[in-house]
Each structure stands twice: as structure tokens, then as C-alpha cells.
Amino acid sequence: MKLAIDSSRCKGCNLCMLVCPYRIFKEGKEQNERGIILPELDRPERCPNCRLQKLYGRTLCGLCQMICPDQAIRWDDEAKNERQKVEVEF
Numbered sequence: 001m002k003l004a005i006d007s008s009r010c011k012g013c014n015l016c017m018l019v020c021p022y023r024i025f026k027e028g029k030e031q032n033e034r035g036i037i038l039p040e041l042d043r044p045e046r047c048p049n050c051r052l053q054k055l056y057g058r059t060l061c062g063l064c065q066m067i068c069p070d071q072a073i074r075w076d077d078e079a080k081n082e083r084q085k086v087e088v089e090f
Contacts, residue, residue: 002044002075002076002078003024003041003044003047003064003073003074003075004073004074004075004076005038005039005041005072005073006071006072006073006074007032007033007038007072008032008033009070009071009072010032010036010038010039010068010070010072011036011069011070011072012028012036012037012038012039013069013070014027014039015067015068015069016039016064016067016068016073017039018067019063019064019067020047020063020064021061021063022046022047022061023042023046024041024042024043024044024046024047024064025039025040025041025042025064026039026040026041026042027039027040028040047061
């Protein structure tokens with residue numbers, strides 16, 4: 001699964017940046033169609049929740065999705081043969 005931010009729902013509160021223990025979000029530079037600067041994904045492969053969930057069969061984190069007041073963060077299924085980059089940190 002891969003992490004996705006819905007630009008039509010996000011209001012740019014950046015709460016996801018504050019709660020993420022893996023620091024996968026960074027401040028954005030471009031505005032969306034409503035003039036809001038959205039956070040950007042910075043190395044989302046660091047997020048064990050979206051990258052290793054199927055491997056371990058459990059949810060490890062999910063803080064960003066839980067804290068988002070507008071439900072703008074979701075996980076999308078990847079294509080069957082889509083390459084995945086996984087980064088494990090100790």
C-alpha cells in the first residue's frame with residue numbers, strides 16, 4: 001500500500017507533520033487549486049505502516065491518518081507489479 005494525500009480535502013494544517021514518528025512529511029512548496037500549501041511526502045518508504053503492513057499482517061502506526069481532521073490521508077493499493085522501495089531503520 002502507498003500513502004496518498006487528497007489535495008481536495010487537505011487544508012494545510014500540517015498536523016501530520018507533527019505526529020509522524022518517521023518524519024515522512026515535509027513542508028510543501030506549491031499551492032493546490034484553493035491556494036493552500038499542502039505537505040509533501042519525503043521518503044514515504046520510511047513509513048512501516050504503508051510499506052510493511054502486508055508483510056507483518058498488522059498495522060504498526062497510522063498516526064497521520066488518525067490525526068487528520070479532514071480525512072485527507074489514505075492508503076492506496078499499489079499495482080500488482082509496481083516497484084516498492086522499503087527502508088528499515090533500527
